[in-house]
Amino acid sequence: MSNIIGIGAAPRRKEDFRFLTGRGNYVADVKRADMTFGVFIRSQHGHALIRGIDKTAALAMPGVEAVLTGDDVAADGLGSLPCGWGIHGSDGLPMKEPAFPMLAQGKVRFVGDMVAFVIADTLELARAAAEAVVIDYDVLPAVVGVLEAVRPGAPQLFDDVPNNLCCDWELGDKTAVATAFRKAAHVARLSLVNNRLIGNPMEPRAAIAEYNGGTGHYTLWTTSQFPHVVRFLMSALVLKIPEQKMRVVAPDVGGGFGVKQFHYGEEAVITWAARRVGRPVKWVADRSEGFVSDRHGRDHVTEAELALDENGKFLALKVVTLANMGGYLSTFGPNIPTNLYGPLLGGVYTTPAIYCNVKVVFTNTVPVDAYRGAGRPEATFVVERLVDVAAKEMGIDRVELRRRNIIPKEAYPYQTPVLVEYDSGDPMGCLEGALAAADVAGFAERKTASERDGKFRGLGYSTYVEACGLAPSRFAGRLGARGGLYESATVRVHPTGQVTVLIGTHNHGQGHETTFAQIVSEKLGVAFDNVDIVFGDTDRVQFGMGTYGSRSLVVGGAALSKASDKVVVKGKKIAAHLLEASEQDIQFEAGVFSVAGTDRSKTFQEIAGAAYVPHDYPLEILEPGLEEQAYYDPVNFTYPGGCHIAEVEIDPETGIVTLEKYTAVDDVGTVINPMIVEGQLHGGIVQGVGQALYENAVYDDVSGQLLSGSFMDYTMPRADHLPNMAIKTHSTLCTHTPMGVKGCGEVGTIGSPAAVINSVVDALSHLGVMHVDMPATPNRIWRVIQNAAMPQAAE
């Protein structure tokens, strides 16, 4: 059949037509008859007791339907927001897991914490009524930083969580590491901060809920990356609604980056409120509200040490981190700085012994959870920065030191000392490819040219690996996951031979409608234009865990591949009957079933027609219809990785860092659509560059106010901050995913912060600078240069 656009092709993205012509359908576009509008009243204080809430004046205002508070939640016997992971501390005890109420119960724990929900006929009336609600607070001292939060005498967020310590987690062989450090020729040490980030997807979060009193059915439209999980959590744990009476729809969603992969209190409150007021309720966050309520990312303080022998061979790595959880445990919160961090500390190196201790800490800040990369950029930053420090201290070239320690291609599969086994990879190949692509040979000349202009120039490397394709359920279950992490897909072949795919992942910018259609086009020989991908609606799609952790192609694509294979198997049975041949003799290629060695054949379309009009059909042994479903649970993570090289120029007079060149050579396994992969890499790298040079969520450490609470103060990377990037792939095939894919959604964000900061430190190395914290803002760089220029006592 013609118009097959299969694996490796780069067609334009199917979804872009509706996006670019303003025909997308986002949650904010959803309108229901007689709908009301809701406004959340959020805490203005970082930490306070709620003495009382007076809603009399608000309720007396025209058009106001209700003012709901924590007392109403308690009266209705609703559950609190669940955490999807239960980790254990080094003492074997479970993490401290205080309740996360959907509306505050007597106490607020961060600026933005939800106190009340006001519902009125119009948004304006709801806003005015919200201003009329009087909340009597007893303000308490707040604590926002992890170092301060664990100090004796620090403000305590929860009565039953001493020292604000949620969990004291560890991984690895402490004794083996101690032994290795004793015989080390050199120990490199580094203290660093991994800065707090705010995801800021283009579309703010939004939700609208409706209750049908006739059937008892609820429908929630929400900006979610995983509608089935939202339905499950709300049904089973929070609102206790029968799961079959709950529909969750996540239509077009304008970016997620992890921020939309949690079950938020707003979703539960709005669904509950829709029944309480008997009318649909709609809420759309404004940008300022997003800053103080979208889950934040990163926020680590770390001490790391690397032991090396006299030849620069890594002997052991020890990492101690304090990770900020914010005011409550979000859906994946405690999993991110532990299970998605410690197991990545092996990097691409043969380090034989690793020990990692993470103290997971509550503070009066927005809850912290997964943000693109989630744990893995933090791990990569520690390892790759430390390698550079060791190289500098030992006088070994940075690239040479990496070469001496990189896992050779022939050593795969490679078992690390921190749980994970890398199935495939070629980090040396990526490194060599990147060295050539970045014209490292010409760097000295470019540096000289910069120096002539009074500028400093630096080059930075990051050779990294990540664990993606979340996740093997059994493995995750041992680590504390409370749910499965498989994916499902249904391939529905219509009587015309055209295809609808129903898949449990969620497309919010990744291009699934294109990539998945390419897989089906290749596998079934169906025209690319004759395949539609359906996602994001629990009433249409069977089940799914959604999109995060670079899992959609790896896990969802695998389910789709398996379901497509099942269609071919059934198609062959039908073809064998129609062609009066043995099933074993039927071949299928490019949309045609044929009898081997003959010219007898049937098209895919004819077989589909026969399946739905079974006049001449083996009904005794085969059901009519052509629709197959597959669930896929991966046997291992996938391990994309690569080498990124950043080149910066620094103006010592202003401290401005300019990213001059960026080169990435990544191993993402099989590439389905190279254009989409390049786009994912671009976006991911820009977010990593954002963390390294621009973005920083800053709290006032006395009041707990978010100081970077708008785009006036939170610096998003912009087009004029970035050079053209050289993006290449150097792929080895994943040995356990059906198509050899590894995933590419997060690689850019994971590899890039370390590459950029390593280049900044390199540019300043002649001043004796060993480390610069993120973001490397002009003020910070100017300070570093000032401090380096004048001799001073060590701190």
Added chain:
Amino acid sequence: MRSFALHRPSTLYETSALLGGVADSMPLAGGMTLLPTIKQRLAAPAALIDLSKIPQMSGISFKDDVLTIGAMTRHVDVAESELVRSKIPLLASLAAGIGDPAVRNRGTIGGSVANNDPSADYPAAVLALDAIVVTDRREIAADAFFRGLFETALEPGEIIIALRFPVPSAGGYAKFKSPASRYAVVGVCAVKKAGKVRVAVTGAGPGVFRVGAMEAALEGSFTPAAIAAIRVSPENLSSDIHADAEYRAHLVTVMAKKAIAAALQTL
């Protein structure tokens, strides 16, 4: 945003009457600060008096060595004006660097000067160029107009009609812009006219200010080198999450040198 009445007068007389007579009213120029403030419910005027239809407040003209810019002239119009580019190029380049295209397409020179945001660009140029602020009541010299953080000499109900800029012999503006907001972290305008030099700084402190030591040095030698060693005191400068006071003080010298270099290009 709360509902409000919108008045669109076409004469200055009508405008004054509305501003004096309509309770809780505010004049609306480009709205680039006022509208976000209303949207955030930080201001809730009962009425806005739109100034865009008043003929005396628009247009750019040149007469007797003075460039007059109507208060309602948008940044984009200043940036693209051949007249401005040929007479006072620093004003055109300053306007081209304000905010982003959306802001430049709405924001006005009069609105910016009347608002006197401590990080706005125009106040530095108005002060360094020794401009006259023409209002519906009087003419105010630049040195008397700006009074610190969002404060000006304007009285309640008084509105700016135009800005009169004497054409200098040389002038330049250099700005270190916030990578987030694109406002000036530090902006310096340096102007030379008839042997006198004026150096005005925006962004660094609570309001635009002149640097006498730099002016004196530049009157001796109008070169970047002449001020390279002159430091302003960080004592009264602003400090925030983007730039501390010492860094701002340092940037004043750096940006002043760049402004002089730019000015020398125009000679």
